[in-house]
Amino acid sequence: MKSEHHIDDPDVILIGSGIMSATLGAVLKQIDPGLRIQLYEVAEKLAMEASDGWHNAGTGHAGLCELSYTPDYGPDGEVQVGKAIEICNQFEQSLQFWGYAVRNGMLKQPKECINPVPHLSFVYGQEQVDFLRSRHRQMSKHHFFKEMEYTEDRETIRQWAPLILDGRDPDEPVAMTRMPNGTDVNFGALAARLIEWMGQQDGVGYATLHRVTDLTRNASGGWDVEVKNVEAGESFTNSAKFVFVGAGGGSLPLLQKSGIKEAKGFGGFPIGGQWLITKKPELVEQHNAKVYGMSPGAAPTMAVPHLDTRVIDGEKSLLFGPYAAWTTKFLHEKGSLFDLPGSIRLDNIGSLIKVGLGNIPLVRYLIQQGTQSMQTRMGELQRFFPAAKQEDWELIDAGIRVQAIKKEDGDAGIVHFGTEVVTDSERTLSALLGASPGASVSTNIIVEIIKKCFADKLQDAECRERMKSMIPSYDEDLSDASMAMRHEQLNKEALQALQVIAP
Numbered sequence: 076m077k078s079e080h081h082i083d084d085p086d087v088i089l090i091g092s093g094i095m096s097a098t099l100g101a102v103l104k105q106i107d108p109g110l111r112i113q114l115y116e117v118a119e120k121l122a123m124e125a126s127d128g129w130h131n132a133g134t135g136h137a138g139l140c141e142l143s144y145t146p147d148y149g150p151d152g153e154v155q156v157g158k159a160i161e162i163c164n165q166f167e168q169s170l171q172f173w174g175y176a177v178r179n180g181m182l183k184q185p186k187e188c189i190n191p192v193p194h195l196s197f198v199y200g201q202e203q204v205d206f207l208r209s210r211h212r213q214m215s216k217h218h219f220f221k222e223m224e225y226t227e228d229r230e231t232i233r234q235w236a237p238l239i240l241d242g243r244d245p246d247e248p249v250a251m252t253r254m255p256n257g258t259d260v261n262f263g264a265l266a267a268r269l270i271e272w273m274g275q276q277d278g279v280g281y282a283t284l285h286r287v288t289d290l291t292r293n294a295s296g297g298w299d300v301e302v303k304n305v306e307a308g309e310s311f312t313n314s315a316k317f318v319f320v321g322a323g324g325g326s327l328p329l330l331q332k333s334g335i336k337e338a339k340g341f342g343g344f345p346i347g348g349q350w351l352i353t354k355k356p357e358l359v360e361q362h363n364a365k366v367y368g369m370s371p372g373a374a375p376t377m378a379v380p381h382l383d384t385r386v387i388d389g390e391k392s393l394l395f396g397p398y399a400a401w402t403t404k405f406l407h408e409k410g411s412l413f414d415l416p417g418s419i420r421l422d423n424i425g426s427l428i429k430v431g432l433g434n435i436p437l438v439r440y441l442i443q444q445g446t447q448s449m450q451t452r453m454g455e456l457q458r459f460f461p462a463a464k465q466e467d468w469e470l471i472d473a474g475i476r477v478q479a480i481k482k483e484d485g486d487a488g489i490v491h492f493g494t495e496v497v498t499d500s501e502r503t504l505s506a507l508l509g510a511s512p513g514a515s516v517s518t519n520i521i522v523e524i525i526k527k528c529f530a531d532k533l534q535d536a537e538c539r540e541r542m543k544s545m546i547p548s549y550d551e552d553l554s555d556a557s558m559a560m561r562h563e564q565l566n567k568e569a570l571q572a573l574q575v576i577a578p
């Protein structure tokens with residue numbers, strides 16, 4: 076797949092066709108239509124890696140019901156909800172951008188990319204019920220979450236998510252929270268549509284089956300990017316003033332090749348994943364929600380299981396997981412078992428060893444998860460859906476998250492399980508490492524990159540105005556109490572444009 080034109084010596088080269096490159100390219104082209112951009116993707120099709128619909132859970136992460144974002148009680152004895160507020164604030168920028176994309180013909184069929192699916196938290200046992208009650212008390216005080224409902228009533232839970240109670244011990248204390256305007260997002264479709272839109276603009280090109288193999292700073296201060304046309308077996312060099320390494324699991328090796336000093340010390344820790352899925356109509360029709368529970372034992376936050384309605388290619392299914400798995404590959408489609416060993420350098424080996432030694436329960440958990448039987452996997456699903464039957468469910472691969480490992484506070488080896496944008500001091504190259512909370516906050520990540528690396532554009536009144544009409548809160552804090560009405564208005568406009576709520 077490729078656009079009509081290939082852009083030689085563009086202003087910007089984007090590496091990878093996932094949601095991050097797609098968003099950066101589309102936003103940049105909107106704020107400066109004169110910008111020349113070329114994108115390269117190694118796989119055969121666009122957005123087949125982590126952003127692909129089946130490779131992630133498609134949660135529009137707004138901090139609504141994922142309990143892993145609010146794990147702790149504060150000194151006041153109430154659950155602390157600051158992280159959920161922060162994520163919701165960032166997700167609002169994504170909603171605004173996607174809504175703008177629909178209104179301006181960049182996304183023609185929003186339902187292909189985003190669908191309304193309520194988000195629920197479900198807990199059982201008195202200790203968890205007390206936790207959820209406190210979480211709801213704190214969350215519902217904030218204008219982002221004022222619509223959040225809480226119940227311990229089994230009849231209400233049955234109406235919200237009947238499968239959850241099917242076959243459950245009637246004496247067990249249970250509780251649920253519900254946010255009606257949650258979303259299921261097909262980030263792969265979203266990325267592909269944005270890139271296709273870009274390809275129709277003057278001065279933008281994209282090409283799949285093109286692997287970026289090297290990056291070298293050139294004499295004019297930009298980058299020479301070595302690219303291999305995988306089909307033709309030929310390599311060539313293209314140069315750009317700015318390079319975005321949005322290669323997902325492939326970002327770390329490219330960042331290391333760039334040789335920028337800011338990349339020193341970074342390592343990657345891949346976590347594979349699998350889902351159970353069912354398309355059985357009787358089950359799919361009974362469940363319309365994304366249901367989050369509490370973390371089982373040593374599970375890393377990104378592997379806390381949930382039972383999700385998915386809408387992919389217009390078809391509904393139920394997905395449960397992820398089950399984490401040990402892997403040494405950085406990419407699912409085009410990765411190699413040598414990715415992890417090949418990423419070891421003198422400057423990160425200390426961190427990697429420390430991470431291995433300091434996270435033995437996590438490593439043990441990953442190995443145990445990867446080798447468990449179907450029966451054990453079903454056991455985990457049955458904690459959510461007690462009446463689940465093995466014959467209705469199939470195991471499929473999820474994407475791979477390469478967690479960024481970096482030195483923090485000078486202490487090598489502290490795992491930083493977040494998203495990390497690494498930018499050189501000249502602001503000519505940015506690379507995205509890490510995976511959480513991921514695609515949902517892609518717009519916020521890209522806004523920060525633009526503020527840092529394209530600050531000159533935002534000083535231009537016209538560009539700034541275009542940015543403001545695309546992502547109105549890019550320079551505002553909607554979480555502030557004084558912004559409650561502004562948030563309500565922007566949120567409504569975006570959700571209406573995306574057909575998540577009725578006009």
Ligand SMILES: Cc1cc2nc3c(=O)[nH]c(=O)nc-3n(C[C@H](O)[C@H](O)[C@H](O)COP(=O)(O)OP(=O)(O)OC[C@H]3O[C@@H](n4cnc5c(N)ncnc54)[C@H](O)[C@@H]3O)c2cc1C
Pocket residue numbers: 090091092093094095096115116117118121122123124125126127130131132133134135136262285286287288321322323324325326329348397406408409473474475476507509510511512513514515516
């Ligand atoms: C199991 C799982 C569940 C998740 N659930 C959610 C969720 O519910 N909600 C959410 O918001 N996020 C979720 N995420 C995270 C989300 O999927 C990622 O944050 C996001 O998709 C990353 O997008 P990206 O563009 O950085 O990377 P990717 O989508 O992986 O794109 C990178 C692209 O770069 C290409 N590439 C790599 N190397 C090269 C090279 N050398 N040359 C050219 N191309 C190259 C790859 O082929 C790939 O297409 C989940 C992730 C996983 C793994």
